Amino acid sequence: MFMQNVSVEMQPLHLALEALGPDGLKDSLASMMLIRAFEEQVDQLYLAGRTRGTLHLSIGQEATNVGALRALKSGDRFFSHHRGHGHALAWTDSPQRVMADIMGKTGGFCDGFGGTMHMADVKSGFLGGNGIVAGSLPMSTGVGLAIRLRAEDAVCLVFFGDGAANEGAFHEALNMASLSQLPVIYVCENNSYAMSTPVNSAFNVESIASRAAAYGIPGFTIDGNDFLDVFHCVHSAVRRARNGDGPTLVEALTYRIKGHSRSDRQAYRSRDEVRRWQEPDRDPILRFASTLIHGGILDEGDIAALKATANSRVDDAVACAEAAPKPDPSRLMDHVYA
Amino acid sequence: MRELSYREALNEALVQAMDANPDVILIGEDIGSYGGAFGVTRGLLDRYGPMRVIDTPISEAGIAGACVGAAMSGLRPVGDMQFSDFITLGMEQVVLQGARMRTMFAGQVSVPLVMRLPGGAGTGAGAQHSGSYENWFVHVPGLKVVMPASAYDAKGLLLAAIDDDNPVIFCEHKLLYNARGHVPEDAYREPLGVTRILRKGRDLTLVATSLMVGLALEAADQLAEEGIEVEVIDPRTLRPLDDPPIIESVIRTGRLLVVHEAVETGGFGGEVVARVVASEAFDYLDAPPLRLAGKEVPVPQSEVLEAAALPQLQDIVRDARKLVRNQV
Numbered sequence A: 001m002f003m004q005n006v007s008v009e010m011q012p013l014h015l016a017l018e019a020l021g022p023d024g025l026k027d028s029l030a031s032m033m034l035i036r037a038f039e040e041q042v043d044q045l046y047l048a049g050r051t052r053g054t055l056h057l058s059i060g061q062e063a064t065n066v067g068a069l070r071a072l073k074s075g076d077r078f079f080s081h082h083r084g085h086g087h088a089l090a091w092t093d094s095p096q097r098v099m100a101d102i103m104g105k106t107g108g109f110c111d112g113f114g115g116t117m118h119m120a121d122v123k124s125g126f127l128g129g130n131g132i133v134a135g136s137l138p139m140s141t142g143v144g145l146a147i148r149l150r151a152e153d154a155v156c157l158v159f160f161g162d163g164a165a166n167e168g169a170f171h172e173a174l175n176m177a178s179l180s181q182l183p184v185i186y187v188c189e190n191n192s193y194a195m196s197t198p199v200n201s202a203f204n205v206e207s208i209a210s211r212a213a214a215y216g217i218p219g220f221t222i223d224g225n226d227f228l229d230v231f232h233c234v235h236s237a238v239r240r241a242r243n244g245d246g247p248t249l250v251e252a253l254t255y256r257i258k259g260h261s262r263s264d265r266q267a268y269r270s271r272d273e274v275r276r277w278q279e280p281d282r283d284p285i286l287r288f289a290s291t292l293i294h295g296g297i298l299d300e301g302d303i304a305a306l307k308a309t310a311n312s313r314v315d316d317a318v319a320c321a322e323a324a325p326k327p328d329p330s331r332l333m334d335h336v337y338a
Numbered sequence B: 001m002r003e004l005s006y007r008e009a010l011n012e013a014l015v016q017a018m019d020a021n022p023d024v025i026l027i028g029e030d031i032g033s034y035g036g037a038f039g040v041t042r043g044l045l046d047r048y049g050p051m052r053v054i055d056t057p058i059s060e061a062g063i064a065g066a067c068v069g070a071a072m073s074g075l076r077p078v079g080d081m082q083f084s085d086f087i088t089l090g091m092e093q094v095v096l097q098g099a100r101m102r103t104m105f106a107g108q109v110s111v112p113l114v115m116r117l118p119g120g121a122g123t124g125a126g127a128q129h130s131g132s133y134e135n136w137f138v139h140v141p142g143l144k145v146v147m148p149a150s151a152y153d154a155k156g157l158l159l160a161a162i163d164d165d166n167p168v169i170f171c172e173h174k175l176l177y178n179a180r181g182h183v184p185e186d187a188y189r190e191p192l193g194v195t196r197i198l199r200k201g202r203d204l205t206l207v208a209t210s211l212m213v214g215l216a217l218e219a220a221d222q223l224a225e226e227g228i229e230v231e232v233i234d235p236r237t238l239r240p241l242d243d244p245p246i247i248e249s250v251i252r253t254g255r256l257l258v259v260h261e262a263v264e265t266g267g268f269g270g271e272v273v274a275r276v277v278a279s280e281a282f283d284y285l286d287a288p289p290l291r292l293a294g295k296e297v298p299v300p301q302s303e304v305l306e307a308a309a310l311p312q313l314q315d316i317v318r319d320a321r322k323l324v325r326n327q328v
């Protein structure tokens, strides 16, 4: 089932094993599988007309979603973006609530006010998705300032796409965070495209991480489809941030398997290109599963069981969200002012 | 009679403008192979090439500023903001630079740009992709603000906006892109600053913009069955506002209702009401003018909440009845 010649990557595996333990690694794979199963289901629901609005799916980016968030601990904060179902699932492990928000029902995070791009679970440190490309980046500076002023043992992580790195907000945020040596970790999910724009026609630099030099902070380009690489790099960045050594820019190279949103005809790329990214040497779930099998942490039977659990949790989430009441229109004005 | 969709009408206007004048260029995100987020620029990259159809990175301030600079240099750029909401990131270049420049520099330059803003709610896109921002720009001297409600006006007003020597904010509505209507083949212009009376009526003046124009016409049909004759007016250009037809209408009807999707406070309806009340029509008013607008809330994503936040057909009918039967 899994490809043969994957590098076993024992060194990073040992590091992750030390930090997360075997159960933590198994949970991480389960989380990635949950995201995959969830997003495939959401895709079907949309086609069947059971959700409305738009959708940006996380399929293909599970290792970055889960790997980065597993490097945080309780008390830390993070911002997601428009492609945020994976982040919400990885952090809250609550497919029911994510599904309720996507379907515009009550019982989710935001009771029909937010929707697919605007989930948040602020108490837990999940400071929200965002409909505005790069919208979270300047806000992460403010969160970093607050953490510093109150001398909290916490960091703020912010996810954004490759496209976001071409907004002015990106440059302003990184420079300010660098000047104040704020505990912020910038995780760029470089999934090769910003809507129809391939990365190589939006940048004249080798890597997005190289821009870190312009702000005097460390920058790393990593394999975003390798859970261990993501975990290791973000974990080190978090440690530096906690020690007062300032922000880090992490560029995780990954790939968006589905169209940008529901209305994307994908004329800008070939089916072959997409297929190549789904092969066992690139697919983040197959790769991590293979690593855990080779490392003797899981066997094929465990993997099948995890997959079955993911599927049934997603089925439950759909049933639960469909049964949940719609929001009551008389509550329309409830939250406009504090 | 040839029919086109609002989307096709806009596309045809761009083609006719670009064929006629090599200085017309397009700047925006995903306007090339993707054809624009709503398909308005489909086929234009192939037809005019990347020098004139400039597909940019995600950089709204950059797009807005490039339009201003190109316009100062004699080109006629048409910027595409993808969603109207994103103009908030390009505001400074449009408002503080483009709109102010001609006056600051004592008339030495003109800034003939068009900024297309696909706006409005009703698609479940949520609070950051559903806004109606026209009145933010109505407040800015130096800008013109256009808001077509039909395929016919979409084409004619876009061609006129491109000809115009001033910065023009061109407010489209996402739910209108598929709306079909009569669109002549020739490159006709609908002049900016000309209000249109769409339906005559003696009992009530109903001023509506954008998507609300269609609802206003439907409401007028319903009300006619109850013997209420509604005059429906679409200003089409919000700045500069051609108000005499509205004032004259209110003198005839004695009642005014203004409907728009943007929220009421600080909205365009306030301007219309103020102009009518401050005019000779004041003495003819049989009832206080009414505004019907979006609720004072960021547009929620879910269907029921979104619908509750937006003016609906039955709201227009209800308010019109109230006004005409003096039940205000």
Ligand SMILES: Cc1ncc(C[n+]2csc(CCOP(=O)(O)OP(=O)(O)O)c2C)c(N)n1
Binding pocket: A056, A082, A083, A131, A132, A133, A134, A160, A161, A162, A163, A164, A165, A191, A193, A194, A195, A256, A260, B029, B058, B060, B082, B086, B089
């Ligand atoms: C300020 C702003 N500009 C444009 C958009 C429209 N838009 C939404 S997502 C997107 C592409 C984003 O690309 P990237 O940052 O690489 O994230 P990805 O979708 O690839 O995950 C665009 C253009 C937006 N939401 N906000």
Ligand SMILES: [Mg+2]
Binding pocket: A161, A162, A163, A189, A190, A191, A192, A193, A194, A195
């Ligand atoms: Mg991207």
